[in-house]
Amino acid sequence: MPAGIPYEEARTRYQVGGQPRMRADDASVAELLRAWHPDHGAGARVALAVGVNRGEPCQPDLARHLQANALIDDVDIAGAQLTTTDVLVIGGGGGGCAAALTAAGEGARVILATKLRLGDSNTVMAEGGIQAAIGDDDSPQRHFEDTLRAGHFRGEPELVARMVMEGPDVIRWLIRLGMMFDQEEGQLMGGNLLRKKPGGATAARILSYRDYTGLEMMRVLREAVDLAPGIEVWNRCAAVELLSDERGRCAGAVLYNMEWRSFVLVRARAVVLATGGAGRLHLNAFPTSNHYGATADGLVLAYRLGARMRDLDSFQYHPTGIAHPPHLAGALISEAARSAGAKLLNGEGERFIDELQPRDVVASAILRECAQGRGIARDGQLGVLLDIPTLERENPGILAKRLVTVRHLAHKCGIDATQEPFLVYPTLHYQNGGAEVDVHGATAVPGLFCAGEVTGGIHGRNRLMGNALLDILSMGRRAGAKAASRDGAVPAIRAGIGHVHAWQRELTAAGLPLDARAPLLFPDYAHFDLQADAGLGSGAHARVVGGLR
Amino acid sequence: MLHLTIEGREVEARGGCSILQAYVQAGETLVEGVGCMGQGVCGSCRVMVRLSGEKEVRTALACETLVQEGMQVAFLDYFTEATRHTYDLEDIGDSWQVLRTITDVFPEAPHCRHCSGCDRACPKDLEVQRGVNLAVEGKLAEASHVFDECVMCNLCTLACPESIRPNHLGLFVRRIVASQALRPANLMLRLRQVENGEMTIDFDAPGARPPA
Ligand SMILES: Cc1cc2nc3c(=O)[nH]c(=O)nc-3n(C[C@H](O)[C@H](O)[C@H](O)COP(=O)(O)OP(=O)(O)OC[C@H]3O[C@@H](n4cnc5c(N)ncnc54)[C@H](O)[C@@H]3O)c2cc1C
Ligand code: SF4
Ligand code: SF4
Ligand code: FES
Numbered sequence: 001m002p003a004g005i006p007y008e009e010a011r012t013r014y015q016v017g018g019q020p021r022m023r024a025d026d027a028s029v030a031e032l033l034r035a036w037h038p039d040h041g042a043g044a045r046v047a048l049a050v051g052v053n054r055g056e057p058c059q060p061d062l063a064r065h066l067q068a069n070a071l072i073d074d075v076d077i078a079g080a081q082l083t084t085t086d087v088l089v090i091g092g093g094g095g096g097c098a099a100a101l102t103a104a105g106e107g108a109r110v111i112l113a114t115k116l117r118l119g120d121s122n123t124v125m126a127e128g129g130i131q132a133a134i135g136d137d138d139s140p141q142r143h144f145e146d147t148l149r150a151g152h153f154r155g156e157p158e159l160v161a162r163m164v165m166e167g168p169d170v171i172r173w174l175i176r177l178g179m180m181f182d183q184e185e186g187q188l189m190g191g192n193l194l195r196k197k198p199g200g201a202t203a204a205r206i207l208s209y210r211d212y213t214g215l216e217m218m219r220v221l222r223e224a225v226d227l228a229p230g231i232e233v234w235n236r237c238a239a240v241e242l243l244s245d246e247r248g249r250c251a252g253a254v255l256y257n258m259e260w261r262s263f264v265l266v267r268a269r270a271v272v273l274a275t276g277g278a279g280r281l282h283l284n285a286f287p288t289s290n291h292y293g294a295t296a297d298g299l300v301l302a303y304r305l306g307a308r309m310r311d312l313d314s315f316q317y318h319p320t321g322i323a324h325p326p327h328l329a330g331a332l333i334s335e336a337a338r339s340a341g342a343k344l345l346n347g348e349g350e351r352f353i354d355e356l357q358p359r360d361v362v363a364s365a366i367l368r369e370c371a372q373g374r375g376i377a378r379d380g381q382l383g384v385l386l387d388i389p390t391l392e393r394e395n396p397g398i399l400a401k402r403l404v405t406v407r408h409l410a411h412k413c414g415i416d417a418t419q420e421p422f423l424v425y426p427t428l429h430y431q432n433g434g435a436e437v438d439v440h441g442a443t444a445v446p447g448l449f450c451a452g453e454v455t456g457g458i459h460g461r462n463r464l465m466g467n468a469l470l471d472i473l474s475m476g477r478r479a480g481a482k483a484a485s486r487d488g489a490v491p492a493i494r495a496g497i498g499h500v501h502a503w504q505r506e507l508t509a510a511g512l513p514l515d516a517r518a519p520l521l522f523p524d525y526a527h528f529d530l531q532a533d534a535g536l537g538s539g540a541h542a543r544v545v546g547g548l549r
Numbered sequence: 550m551l552h553l554t555i556e557g558r559e560v561e562a563r564g565g566c567s568i569l570q571a572y573v574q575a576g577e578t579l580v581e582g583v584g585c586m587g588q589g590v591c592g593s594c595r596v597m598v599r600l601s602g603e604k605e606v607r608t609a610l611a612c613e614t615l616v617q618e619g620m621q622v623a624f625l626d627y628f629t630e631a632t633r634h635t636y637d638l639e640d641i642g643d644s645w646q647v648l649r650t651i652t653d654v655f656p657e658a659p660h661c662r663h664c665s666g667c668d669r670a671c672p673k674d675l676e677v678q679r680g681v682n683l684a685v686e687g688k689l690a691e692a693s694h695v696f697d698e699c700v701m702c703n704l705c706t707l708a709c710p711e712s713i714r715p716n717h718l719g720l721f722v723r724r725i726v727a728s729q730a731l732r733p734a735n736l737m738l739r740l741r742q743v744e745n746g747e748m749t750i751d752f753d754a755p756g757a758r759p760p761a
Contacts, residue, residue, distance in 0.1 A: 116581075116583070116584050116593065117584065117591075117593060117627060119584075119591065119701075120583075120584030120585070120591050120593055121584075121591075124584070124585065124590050124591050125585050125588050125590055125591075132736075133739070134733075134735045134738075135735060136735070136738075140743070140748050140749075140750060141748070141749075141750055141751060144750050144757065145756035145757050148757055149756070153758070153759035157752055157757065161750040161752070164750070165748070165750065168736055168739045168740045168743055169740065169743070171736055172736065172740060175728060175731050176638075176728055177638070177724070177728065178638055178720075178723060178724025178725070178726075178727045178728045179727055180693075180723060180726070180727045180731065181727075181731065181733070183731075183733065188726070188730040188731050188732065189730060189731075189732045190734050191733060191734065192733055192734055192735045193733040193735055193736055195735075210697070212590065212698070214590070215590050215698075215700065219699070219700075219701050219720060220720070220723075222701070223717070223720055223724070227635050227636065227637070235627075236581070258580065291584055291585050291586065291591070292584060292585070292586045293584075325565055326565065326566075327565055327566040327567055327570055327587075327615070331587050331588060332588075408589075412589075521580075522580050525573045525579075526573065526578065526579050526580050527573065527576060527577065527578045527579070528578055528580045547556070547572070547578030548556065548572070548577065548578060548579050548580065548583075548624055
């Protein structure tokens with residue numbers, strides 16, 4: 001890590017309420033991104049050597065997982081318990097819950113299997129809010145154009161159009177389920193929902209519940225799923241492979257039940273993958289804001305079965321992750337702070353970017369400051385300052401009223417948010433790309449649907465704040481409904497992992513090793529080895545698992 | 550280096566890290582009792598903690614609690630209750646009967662012993678007992694507000710001798726309030742416009758195409 005200006009020294013240049021100058025800079029946005037964003041530069045991508053996206057670019061760390069061998073082989077699942085259901089939903093975040101609730105609502109029998117517990121997900125961590133164009137100065141058309149523009153016009157207009165048109169209905173659906181939203185003047189009947197303006201949008205369109213929208217959303221969705229008679233929830237059951245039939249359709253999944261330490265085969269007419277993102281792969285050695293289970297499992301499984309991917313080299317690094325104290329590194333400080341007017345300062349006490357630029361631009365600017373020696377070093381961590389104290393001085397009470405989570409976070413960092421600025425550094429936040437889907441979440445593999453962060457196409461190569469929560473719910477509902485319909489779904493006669501054998505041949509032909517395995521299921525530092533845990537032969541020398549499992 | 554015991558194992562840890570971090574840094578397996586890993590919102594990492602030299606055992610969230618010399622930590626298993634309160638929001642027809650609905654679904658709620666077990670268990674310092682009592686009195690808005698920041702860790706449910714499941718009662722009340730009473734004007738207007746076909750998407754609008 002490059003050197004920075006010592007914290008104490010930088011602190012002497014900082015003053016609450018100071019009027020820092022903006023550092024002169026004539027680099028264009030395009031130059032800034034090209035030179036400093038982790039998606040760009042020499043080591044940013046490799047060409048995939050196997051699978052349907054062969055020859056196309058992919059982030060190198062992710063590529064290692066996509067081009068790995070399966071975790072299991074035929075012998076491992078011989079004699080495993082077998083269950084059948086109509087729809088198997090994999091993943092217990094917002095996308096999975098929306099799919100399960102709609103599928104069950106259509107009368108399908110649903111199993112929702114999730115790796116940790118129902119709700120442990122990126123969804124519960126969302127803070128800022130959800131977009132829906134409901135203001136009189138706003139329209140779905142504006143939402144449509146803002147989303148495409150922010151995504152550098154690489155998103156799919158059809159998908160975006162469906163999402164923005166459904167925005168208001170998704171909010172009504174959430175309210176019907178019992179989710180609360182902030183209001184302008186606190187009257188329940190006939191008042192207006194409070195709207196906030198996200199960076200990069202032309203109208204105030206963020207709806208929220210305080211600054212823990214995801215918590216409010218997820219506890220409602222989880223309770224609804226838990227109480228829905230048509231849904232069985234399987235906690236702590238990770239998908240380790242999909243099942244295919246003789247025609248290459250998706251016919252269910254192999255789950256690993258962590259409680260029983262055994263495999264279960266679930267045959268289903270349709271599978272909805274909603275396994276979320278990839279942050280815990282710590283791509284490019286970045287810290288992450290993501291939950292513990294965000295290890296790109298869905299991407300790996302879908303790709304191996306033949307689903308086409310897109311934008312596998314495009315990720316979002318949120319500008320304001322915590323850099324200090326080290327134990328909170330990567331934790332997110334919501335964009336709400338910058339939207340409200342908080343400024344970023346380098347070690348020389350200067351501003352260096354318009355803080356309300358899109359996330360990729362602001363993150364790149366911070367990386368540049370740090371790489372060029374104007375960052376601030378504290379206990380081995382490097383970053384720049386986020387000036388909350390001045391914001392509070394200029395808007396007394398804003399921390400108590402609007403930025404509740406920021407205040408909590410400051411407390412956890414051991415600082416007084418009215419006196420001391422945060423040290424921040426970009427954090428790996430969101431996977432812009434993923435499985436290619438149609439408006440019903442259908443992939444190219446019959447029987448396999450995807451919803452949520454595991455998909456690509458809506459956000460192009462950069463996502464607006466608040467669009468992910470809308471995306472997962474609108475697509476999740478559509479995928480759930482379609483998966484429940486019996487359109488052309490002929491139950492598979494035989495379901496197995498035949499596609500894995502073909503995959504292994506492909507790996508060998510490409511000269512790739514068979515001993516690298518994926519999905520990862522848990523980050524490296526979880527010290528989890530499936531082979532050893534399940535008592536499989538090849539892992540006999542691996543560490544015997546103790547600890548908390 | 551600090552020394553502490555987690556799940557009966559001696560663990561060495563650098564100061565300034567959370568219990569969860571200390572555990573994985575010590576090389577132990579951690580695939581349960583963890584979710585958000587630090588944000589303190591998922592309620593998975595429930596632990597009992599006893600500080601060196603103290604008798605009292607407290608409940609806490611392991612991702613938000615920093616290690617201390619001599620600390621003893623035990624994780625609390627996630628459990629699924631044998632009985633639970635089931636309801637369907639759609640069935641709550643007459644909102645004049647909401648008080649009865651609440652006690653129908655949560656028949657134990659009026660039996661609160663005011664023992665404040667729930668308050669002591671809550672890692673978020675919510676006034677859980679007050680929330681329960683407000684709900685029973687029908688002060689729904691106030692009751693729901695008490696549970697604003699509840700992370701559904703279920704520690705209060707574990708602590709409650711009357712099996713009230715205070716957090717689920719709190720969530721039930723919140724859901725009733727939102728689903729029955731929240732009717733935002735701007736949202737209703739936009740829904741009508743969308744349903745009438747007044748709002749459509751023009752794929753060829755100048756703003757929908759990349760600048761030349
Ligand atoms: C800190 C933070 C703040 C954010 N703030 C906002 C915001 O304000 N607004 C916004 O729009 N977006 C926000 N986002 C992004 C948004 O929250 C996510 O993109 C979205 O919630 C993803 O939903 P999902 O259902 O696709 O995945 P998740 O909610 O991540 O759910 C994935 C689920 O899949 C499970 N899973 C993973 N692998 C497996 C497997 N192998 N087998 C079984 N289950 C598996 C996981 O355990 C989890 O339950 C934020 C994200 C983070 C991390
Ligand atoms: S109210 Fe209960 S479930 Fe909610 S945070 Fe407190 S102890 Fe946990
Ligand atoms: S623990 Fe149960 S009985 Fe005791 S005060 Fe709380 S709700 Fe009442
Ligand atoms: S890991 Fe989520 S609350 Fe601790």
